[in-house]
Amino acid sequence: MALSFFISGFSAAEHNAEQLFTLYRDSANTAYLEKLIALYGDALYHYLARQSSRSLAEDVSQQCWLKLLEQPYSFRGNSSFKTWLFSVGRNCLIDEMRRHKYWQTELDMALLSAEVAGDDGSCPVAQLSQSQCQLKWAEQLALLPFLQREALMLQLEGFSLEQISTITGQGEETIKSRLRYARQALQPLNGDSHEQA
Amino acid sequence: MNRPEQTEQKLQQQYQHDKACHVLPAHVRRAVLKQAAGRQRKNWHGLWRNTQLALSCAFMLVLGYLLLQVTPEAQWYYQIALSEDAQYRQVQHHGVTDQPGVLRVNGKDSASSAYQQYLASEQRDKAFYAQTGLLQQQADQWQISVCNELLLTIDKQLLHHLQLSADLGAVERQWVEFISDPAGQLVAIRPVSDAVQCPQS
Structure with missing residues (x-):
């Protein structure tokens, strides 16, 4: 470990997330943290923003990364770093939502308009794809129940059923069921889109 | 490409588009890195303190060893x-x-x-x-x-x-x-x- 610590200072080789995390934990070199944030910061923020609001997502994102600074040994390598990060993010989000008394449908309805309107066009991709289809998709996604939307987003983010199960603390069958319902809810929209396309 | 695959692909595209519109704000990133840098400095302080402690202990050990060498045995x-x-x-x-x-x-x-x-x-x-x-x-x-x-x-x-x-x-x-x-x-x-x-x- 000591050797890797010294070598890491001179090596410009690419590391995976787990290696970056270990290097950061052992050296406290912010360059490694910066790389980790570059890897997963946006994905986590997107997940949190779609499950709550931008402001809450900002707060929770920051909390997640700060937890990594404060409790560097809380990641024990039982899962991938990304899975662990999203688990932490989800738990922080739920805690915050409970604190703010946002939960499930109330939150979804309250945030729907804000989220759709929140796409302010600052993103170049958003400027290019200001299609009705995308807006409809966002609206439809926001209308999904929290847990179904969560399962769908995590799967679209690339997590396996097992990893989603780890993040949410639910069995794989439950996750499958949520995914099925989520897809059914989005089916008409995708069907329309397909036909339009 | 059959219809379920097309649907899935469409879903993935829409997800990626949506994701691209929700990037971690720069000020959050900066805030985290700023705190990390502060901790890094604290870590160096801790390391320096630990180094001092280790050096002190080593010095005491050497001193103790040397004193042991020159201390005469119990005299009768x-x-x-x-x-x-x-x-x-x-x-x-x-x-x-x-x-x-x-x-x-x-x-x-x-x-x-x-x-x-x-x-x-x-x-x-x-x-x-x-x-x-x-x-x-x-x-x-x-x-x-x-x-x-x-x-x-x-x-x-x-x-x-x-x-x-x-x-x-x-x-x-x-x-x-x-x-x-x-x-x-x-x-x-x-x-x-x-x-x-x-x-x-």
């Missing part, structure tokens, strides 16, 4: 105490003490060399003094009595330090010659075959 001193007894003219108690005194116990080598010196001395009557007496070995001490003239008790601890008993067997009573140096310190005890005829008082 030869003590001769006198007392009175109705049966003997003089009673001497030879023992050891850790209180500094005039006579220091130097161990077997010193006693042996003194004995060798005694053997080689031409004026041994002046420098050393040899007497013959009856040795009685007891549990905690030995006693040598020279008629009614002298009773000499020798502490077991002193015997251990001087190691004078090598030549003597486990016989409870035997005649011995014991030699004292000019300071009165015992330097040798050796068995003799001839008994002493005490004068009639």
Whole structure:
């Protein structure tokens, strides 16, 4: 470990997330943290923003990364770093939502308009794809129940059923069921889109 | 490409588009990195403190080791105490003490060399003094009595330090010659075959 610590200072080789995390934990070199944030910061923020609001997502994102600074040994390598990060993010989000008394449908309805309107066009991709289809998709996604939307987003983010199960603390069958319902809810929209396309 | 796959692809595209519109705000990233940098500085402070602590401990260990090298062993001193007894003219108690005194116990080598010196001395009557007496070995001490003239008790601890008993067997009573140096310190005890005829008082 000591050797890797010294070598890491001179090596410009690419590391995976787990290696970056270990290097950061052992050296406290912010360059490694910066790389980790570059890897997963946006994905986590997107997940949190779609499950709550931008402001809450900002707060929770920051909390997640700060937890990594404060409790560097809380990641024990039982899962991938990304899975662990999203688990932490989800738990922080739920805690915050409970604190703010946002939960499930109330939150979804309250945030729907804000989220759709929140796409302010600052993103170049958003400027290019200001299609009705995308807006409809966002609206439809926001209308999904929290847990179904969560399962769908995590799967679209690339997590396996097992990893989603780890993040949410639910069995794989439950996750499958949520995914099925989520897809059914989005089916008409995708069907329309397909036909339009 | 069949319809479910197309649907899935469409879903994935829409997700990626949506994701691209929700990037972690720069100010959040900056805030996290700023805090991390602060902790990094604290870590260096901690490392420096730990280094100082380690160096101090190492210094103390080295110092302790060096002191151990120069600290003399516990000193024992030869003590001769006198007392009175109705049966003997003089009673001497030879023992050891850790209180500094005039006579220091130097161990077997010193006693042996003194004995060798005694053997080689031409004026041994002046420098050393040899007497013959009856040795009685007891549990905690030995006693040598020279008629009614002298009773000499020798502490077991002193015997251990001087190691004078090598030549003597486990016989409870035997005649011995014991030699004292000019300071009165015992330097040798050796068995003799001839008994002493005490004068009639």
